[in-house]
Amino acid sequence: MFHCPFCKTSAHSRTSRYLSDNVKQRYHQCMNIKCSATFRTLESIDGVICSPLTEPAITVPAPVATVNRAGA
Structure with missing residues (x-):
């Protein structure tokens, strides 16, 4: 919220x-x-204090091969 530049x-x-x-x-x-003044403002980003952490890529291990036990 801004304050009016004329009457505050x-x-x-x-x-x-x-x-x-x-x-x-x-x-x-x-x-x-x-007063009822109308005015325009600009809102901008002038710097980043703390950027979000990037989530590490999740690596899914390959499934372990199973031995066919039918012939055992």
């Missing part, structure tokens, strides 16, 4: 759209009825 009251997001994979544009409206 909370502003609600009305709509948004992605401009790219890492940038979102949002339209906001001030909740102060006397």
Whole structure:
């Protein structure tokens, strides 16, 4: 949630759209009825603090060959 740049009251997001994979544009409206300003913001990723761990590949061992015991 952003604050109105004019009266500093909370502003609600009305709509948004992605401009790219890492940038979102949002339209906001001030909740102060006397102000009611509408404005646009950009939200972007400027750095990654901790990336997710990649799961190790699970190797399934080949089945052990069984000896035919019919002739034993």
